[in-house]
Amino acid sequence: MENVVLIIHLLLALGLIAVVLLQRSEGGGLGMGGGGGGAMSGRAAATAMSKITWVLAVAFIGTSITLTILSAQKSAGSSVADRLSAPAADGAADTPDAPLGSDLLPPVQGDNAPLVPSAD
Template sequence: MQNIVLVILLILALSLIVTVLMQRSEGGGLGIGGGGGNMSGRPPASPAAKFTWILGAGFMAACLALTVISARNAANDSLLSGDLTPPAAAESDAPATPLGGNLLPPSTTDGPTTPPKADE
């Protein structure tokens, strides 16, 4: 359900962006463009403006729905409710190698690396 609401939210967001960019700027917000000496209140809403309001309301509804769904899913998850012990290490057939001796790789100035001879 969460994925469906997320897809709807993304479609609404893209539609809202395209709709806003397609509208003509009236310049009322910053005092730029349009307007003359006889400015009267607010012009009647165009169909594009009404459609933008509908898309905006749908976007907000989808955001709220996604928040409610996420909160319900997160209500069941808690760090303290489950077993906090780490999973057991995977058992392998190879014996553990001891960490004794020189762990650095041999340098070019060292002699040949030969294993020590066993006593016979």
């Protein structure tokens, strides 16, 4: 089901891109003139293209929401933290324990003075 909705979503995206690129530029957005001709000129064509754009945009948003719901249902009992903590618990038995803070200090000599090599 998810693959079917994803393919429809992809086709809607490509259709939306094509319809937007086919529309006549009315404001000269990027400095290009709005030269069109034939069937694409006139107010009726612009209205039809804008209606097609709206239909494709609403369908695109609908498939986006559907894909979100499907993926949320698919991952409904799992968490990323659960998936990360499970291998760490299994691998913890194989790895040695980390040294404590006192294990990192140099050995102590006599009356709690650290053993420091002499410069003699």
